[in-house]
Amino acid sequence: MNKNGELYNKIPILRAEKKWSQKDLANQVGVTRQTIASIEANRYNPSLILAYEIAFAFEKEIYEVFEYKFTN
Amino acid sequence: MNKNGELYNKIPILRAEKKWSQKDLANQVGVTRQTIASIEANRYNPSLILAYEIAFAFEKEIYEVFEYKFTN
DNA sequence: ACTTACTGTAATATATTTTTAACATTTTGT
């Protein structure tokens, strides 16, 4: 796959608003705490379904949680 | 990962509007034709970045290309 | 009818995400 941009996310901010730990969010969406930590730190590119589950947990749309900035 | 829903997509419709083959779209987003075919057929769950690249190719937002229907 | 392009799908290989387990550091509550 040919990336043309960089992925950013607002998960830490949204978690803070809800006062959720990484583990709280992880439990809600059915992944491990490390998966959430890795996504927050941009260590990897989540699946679309996981992105939807995270957005749903925050009662947001994907574009309110993730941003993809094209560089090319 | 714990799926709570099903992923649907409008890629075939959007391709038809643009008169693009699977290969045309694949080339634009930098994947193979089989990757596009598999996503169209819901054989798998693309990465968020690939979803953004596909939406961008169609000049659409992700929610205009993909829909995630919660079942739980 | 023929050729070429397009699509469906499968097998195997490779890359990446996700899990699990672990340990160190930082933050929070008392």
Add this chain to the structure above:
DNA sequence: ACAAAATGTTAAAAATATATTACAGTAAGT
């Protein structure tokens, strides 16, 4: 100051996405 919870990070294994190759079937153009 102490204990408990939260976070950062890493390594190895497991699961899943993506690439590559291949072949068959369908649609489209001439």
